[in-house]
Amino acid sequence: MPKTPSLQTLPSAVTRRQILGGFGAMALSAGLLTGPRTLHAAPAQGGSARFAINDGAQTDSLDPATWQSSFTQVAYGGTLCNALTELAVDGSAAPDLAERYEHSDDLARWTFTLREGLSFHDGRPVSAADVVASFRHHMGPDSTSAAKATVDTITDVSATDDRTVVFTLSGGNADFPWLVADVHLSVFPAKADGSIDWASGVATGPYKLDKNTPGESVSYSRNPAYHKPGQPYFDTVEFINIIDVTARTNALMTGEIDYMVDADMKTLPLLSRKPGLEISKVAGLRHFTFSMNTEAAPFDNPNVRLALKYAIDRETIVKKAFLGNAKVADDDPLAPQIPFAITPEPVHAYNPDTAKDYLAKAGLETLKVDLSVAESAFPNAIDAALLFKDSAAAAGIEINVVREPDDGYWDNVWMVKDFVGVDWLGKPTADALFTTVYASTGPWNDTRWKNARFDQLLIEGRAEGDPDKRQKIYAEMQQLLHDDGGAIVLAYAYFIDALSKDIAHGPIGNMLQCDNFRMAERWWRA
Numbered sequence: 001m002p003k004t005p006s007l008q009t010l011p012s013a014v015t016r017r018q019i020l021g022g023f024g025a026m027a028l029s030a031g032l033l034t035g036p037r038t039l040h041a042a043p044a045q046g047g048s049a050r051f052a053i054n055d056g057a058q059t060d061s062l063d064p065a066t067w068q069s070s071f072t073q074v075a076y077g078g079t080l081c082n083a084l085t086e087l088a089v090d091g092s093a094a095p096d097l098a099e100r101y102e103h104s105d106d107l108a109r110w111t112f113t114l115r116e117g118l119s120f121h122d123g124r125p126v127s128a129a130d131v132v133a134s135f136r137h138h139m140g141p142d143s144t145s146a147a148k149a150t151v152d153t154i155t156d157v158s159a160t161d162d163r164t165v166v167f168t169l170s171g172g173n174a175d176f177p178w179l180v181a182d183v184h185l186s187v188f189p190a191k192a193d194g195s196i197d198w199a200s201g202v203a204t205g206p207y208k209l210d211k212n213t214p215g216e217s218v219s220y221s222r223n224p225a226y227h228k229p230g231q232p233y234f235d236t237v238e239f240i241n242i243i244d245v246t247a248r249t250n251a252l253m254t255g256e257i258d259y260m261v262d263a264d265m266k267t268l269p270l271l272s273r274k275p276g277l278e279i280s281k282v283a284g285l286r287h288f289t290f291s292m293n294t295e296a297a298p299f300d301n302p303n304v305r306l307a308l309k310y311a312i313d314r315e316t317i318v319k320k321a322f323l324g325n326a327k328v329a330d331d332d333p334l335a336p337q338i339p340f341a342i343t344p345e346p347v348h349a350y351n352p353d354t355a356k357d358y359l360a361k362a363g364l365e366t367l368k369v370d371l372s373v374a375e376s377a378f379p380n381a382i383d384a385a386l387l388f389k390d391s392a393a394a395a396g397i398e399i400n401v402v403r404e405p406d407d408g409y410w411d412n413v414w415m416v417k418d419f420v421g422v423d424w425l426g427k428p429t430a431d432a433l434f435t436t437v438y439a440s441t442g443p444w445n446d447t448r449w450k451n452a453r454f455d456q457l458l459i460e461g462r463a464e465g466d467p468d469k470r471q472k473i474y475a476e477m478q479q480l481l482h483d484d485g486g487a488i489v490l491a492y493a494y495f496i497d498a499l500s501k502d503i504a505h506g507p508i509g510n511m512l513q514c515d516n517f518r519m520a521e522r523w524w525r526a
Contacts, residue, residue, distance in 0.1 A: 041504075045222070047525030048236040049503060050257045051075075051514075052248045055376055056241030058215035059411060063198050064184045065138055065145035068444070069410060070261065070425065070513050075218050075239035077183025078517030081203040082227075084112050084131065084165075085181040087428055087516045089509045091337075093177035097126065097187055097204065097227075098165075107172030107465060112180075114163040119225055120189055121201075121208045128159030133190035135167075137198075147184035149435045149442050153462070172463035174470075175429040182432070183517055206232035206521040216241055220520070233524030243376060243406050252277065252498055261514065262379050263498040265323045271498045281325070282495040282508050285335045285426025288326075288378045290371060290388065293418040294486040295448040298367060302484050307358035307367065313350040313391035314490050321383040326491035331482045333424065333433060335492050337510065340430050340474035344482035355395035368398040372413050376406040377421035384490070385421060415446045422446060422487075428511050430474045431462045438481060447486030454480050502526050 056071035064081070067073050085101070088094040095101070098112040118126035135157045138145035145151075156168040173179065188196040188203055201209035206228070207220030219238040226232065240257060242248045248260040249267055253274060263271060263279060272279050292299035292308070299305060314328045327336075331348055334341040359367060371388070373381040382403060389399040404413045414420055427433035436442050439458055440450040454477055461473040481487070495513050504526040509516030515523070 041526070043230070043233050043504070043524040045230070045233050045235070045524075047234055048238070049234050049259065049520070049523065049525070050238045050240060051519070052240050052242045052251060052257045052260045053514075054241070054243050054245070054248065054262055055410065056215050056239075056243075057408065057411065060214040062201055062212065064134075064186050064188070065143070065147065067184055068146050071239065071241060073183050073425075073512075074514045074517050074519070077186055078205075078514065079207050079220060079237065079239070079520040080201065080205045080209060081183065081186030081188075082205055083181055083183065083185050083187065085177050086518065087178070087181050087509065087511055089507050089516065091428065091509075091511055093181055096181075097131075101177060103176070107174050107176070107463065108169045110167045110169070110176050112165045112167070114165070115227055116163070118204060118227055120204055121223060123225075124189060124202075126187065126204060127162045127190075128165045129162075130190045130196075131165045131187055132157050132159050133194055133196050134187045135185060136194065137188075137196050138184065144443075145184065146436075146443055147182055149439060150179055150182060150184070150432065152441075171459060172465065173431070174465055175431050175462060178429050179432060181428070207237060210236075228521075232521045234520070237520045239520075245375065245379075249498075252500070255500075258503050259497065259499040259519075261495075261497050263496050265325050265380060265496065268323075268496070276501050277498055278501055280495070280497045280499060280508065282497075282510055283327075283335075283337070283492075284495050284509075284513065285338065285424075285428065285511050286493045286495060286513065287329060287333055287335060287424050287426060287489055288381070288384070288491050288493055289333070289422045289424060290385075290488040290490065291420055291422050291446045292486040292488070293446075293448050294450075296418045298362070298364075298369065299418060299486060301362045303358045303362035304364070304367065305484070305486060307355045307362065307395065307397065308369075308392070309348045309488055310351050310358065311355040311392040311395040311397050312388050312488060312490060315350065316391065317384045317387050318491055321380045321387055322491060322493065325496055326493040329489040329491050331485065331487065331489045332478045333426075333437070333481065333487065333489050334430055334474075334478060335426060338426075338428070338430055338433075340471050342475045342478050344479050348482075350391060352391070352395035355392070355397065359396060366396040366398070368400065369419055370400045370402050370417075371419045371421070372402045372404050372417045373421040374404040374406045374409045374413070376409045377404075377413075378423035378493070379496075381421040381423075415444075420446070425513050426511070430477075431458070434458055434477060435462075438485065449484075449486045451480055451484065 053071040055069040084098040085093045086096040099115045101112045138147040138151045153170045210219045212218045217240045245264045251257045252260045373385045385401045437444045464470045505523040
């Protein structure tokens with residue numbers, strides 16, 4: 001019998017520094033509020049909140065395998081559910097349903113111990129068998145889950161008793177605690193056949209489902225048996241799908257809602273002058289891309305891709321389309337605060353002559369392409385696309401901006417058409433982002449880019465415990481994306497939201513939208 005690797009117990013909230021032995025600390029940025037900051041009393045229970053999100057759809061489902069929008073991940077994942085761990089405000093992987101976790105020396109076996117006394121909304125106890133079934137929901141060759149690539153490295157998940165779950169991986173993964181924090185991997189009750197009961201809307205989260213109308217709204221009431229003492233704070237919360245930014249703004253101004261996601265950058269001065277409102281700007285992992293299908297002509301030619309990367313004037317787009325509320329990106333999807341992020345060289349600064357040179361290498365003098373966008377693609381996406389059209393014209397590139405309907409954009413345009421605008425909320429680790437979006441088999445590989453070297457490095461990077469070696473691996477991967485990938489990463493963007501001063505909160509998580517998806521749990525009535 002082979003020797004079983006020893007287990008190392010990790011503290012209750014662990015950072016990558018503690019796992020890997022130390023490297024540059026994550027840059028943190030709490031919510032930046034414009035105007036004088038309202039000082040709030042300590043959190044207290046009571047009251048209600050109405051949050052407006054902008055990308056719900058009639059096809060939304062409580063099935064966690066299908067969640068890909070902000071609406072589903074915030075209104076379902078972060079409000080109805082819990083995973084084994086959660087992404088804390090400071091970016092650490094904090095225990096959630098699990099009270100602790102341990103890893104083997106080779107990082108290929110992880111053991112999680114559930115908290116005592118956990119229960120689902122209907123009173124059923126939570127057991128390790130529920131965790132096993134919840135993970136298996138996303139696993140297997142026939143899975144179409146958005147989390148499939150994330151769980152593909154799990155070769156076995158088993159319950160050794162009612163509170164202990166053991167994961168065996170195909171190789172080491174230093175980021176596994178962050179992987180299991182993914183809202184897709186929320187825990188639902190297991191059925192007798194080993195599947196999960198997601199359709200009933202029964203889970204473990206801070207709120208219990210009252211009414212769910214896909215594409216319109218979802219309402220909740222407080223879970224009195226929640227496992228976090230004192231939380232949540234609101235008696236009831238409601239998430240409302242308001243796609244149009246003007247309609248969201250009007251609803252906030254008139255008090256119909258308490259919070260709106262993605263405030264219109266053009267109306268920020270108006271909102272900031274409105275008594276009782278404040279603006280929140282959080283530098284998260286969000287980034288905007290114009291993504292090309294590298295399997296379709298002309299984007300299958302790497303020289304065409306480089307021509308387009310040099311034909312876009314990012315500085316002008318950030319200044320005019322985003323009004324300075326973003327940072328210019330250089331075709332690297334890793335936001336600066338993610339460990340191992342670099343700035344690839346050469347910088348793809350706007351240069352129409354260089355763009356022409358790459359067109360010539362592709363055997364072309366001119367180029368005409370369609371670019372599909374909508375306001376739901378990302379804030380001010382249409383303005384950004386029109387500015388791209390203007391700058392590319394100087395390089396002999398004609399960009400036909402196709403204005404798609406907002407409704408159904410993520411079903412009918414993204415990953416359907418060959419050149420599209422995309423709003424990426426990001427992932428908290430390099431491995432999670434690369435596995436989901438840029439690996440050859442990634443479920444959200446909207447560029448259809450396939451690179452054998454990249455895939456090889458992905459496996460090596462996640463299993464490497466030495467931070468210096470990991471840095472070199474991820475640097476090479478970012479360089480490959482920069483030089484050859486199909487995504488024009490044009491900007492790292494703030495999460496810019498507006499809310500009533502009657503809604504209080506502490507520091508806002510700087511990784512994912514809406515306080516790392518958990519604002520309903522963490523915020524309270526002032």
